[in-house]
Amino acid sequence: MSRAQRLLDLIQILRSHRFPVTGQRLAEELGISLRSLYRDIATLQQQGASITGEPGLGYVLKPGFMLPPLMFSEEEIEALVLGSRWVADRGDPHLAEAARNALQKIAAVLPDDLRLSLDTNTLLAGPDLIRPEFxxxxxxxxxxxxxxxxxxxxxxxxxxxxxxxxxxxxxxxxxxxxxxxxxxxxxxxxxxxxxxxxxxxxxxxxxxxxxxxxxxxxxxxxxxxxxxxxx
Structure with a gap:
């Protein structure tokens, strides 16, 4: 696992907990040593992540931290594209337009390699032949x-x-x-x-x-x- 992916996983784990999580538990979930975990937390804090806590007491991520776009994985991009395509086809006109706009905004800030993954994504939402009423x-x-x-x-x-x-x-x-x-x-x-x-x-x-x-x-x-x- 690359360090970039590990940092992303650490953010996701912290986001899934509302209360402090011990460093030992975080290290076990990531499959790394405590020393590596402390270095990863310091790196994220330097990048602007509001992670509070200290060894022995646990860590918590305050709301509001936005991940850099380059930290999207290819599977996350696939999920975003497929979900947006489903909503664009099956949502009401306002929601469908919002889904298309959101995808365009994501594409605008992605690095070239990830933008290519988005543009060439082959997960398709089939057409809905029975349109819901109302x-x-x-x-x-x-x-x-x-x-x-x-x-x-x-x-x-x-x-x-x-x-x-x-x-x-x-x-x-x-x-x-x-x-x-x-x-x-x-x-x-x-x-x-x-x-x-x-x-x-x-x-x-x-x-x-x-x-x-x-x-x-x-x-x-x-x-x-x-x-x-x-x-």
């Missing part, structure tokens, strides 16, 4: 989620029954041909799932709902038995 509303729904705004929803369920709900949207699930809005429902007093193709209409209120979306997302994950993201 995608035009997704930008408004995403905005309501970001801003933690209540939504008055007119919804038709699988039995074709129409109902009106006041909901607190906090997540949006993207499946192959279905989009699912996840929200706290004031009517049912529990978290419910709403397929966007069954939404008849909705109105976003300026009223902010009383809980944070992160707390609702954590509750939903616990309810569904889904592990939280490390990052």
């Amino acid at each position: 995608d035009t509303a997704l930008p408004l729904l995403r905005s309501a989620i970001r801003n933690e705004r209540k939504i008055l929803l007119n919804y038709r369920d699988a039995q074709d029954k129409l109902s009106q709900r006041m909901i607190w949207p906090f997540a949006l699930g993207f499946f192959e041909h279905i989009r699912v809005l996840i929200a706290w429902c004031e009517l049912r007093q529990e978290i419910r799932h709403f397929r966007t193709d069954r939404i008849v209409s909705f109105e976003v209120y300026e009223l902010r709902y009383p809980r944070r979306r992160q707390a609702l997302l954590k509750e939903w994950r616990a309810q569904e038995g889904i592990a939280a993201d490390k990052n």
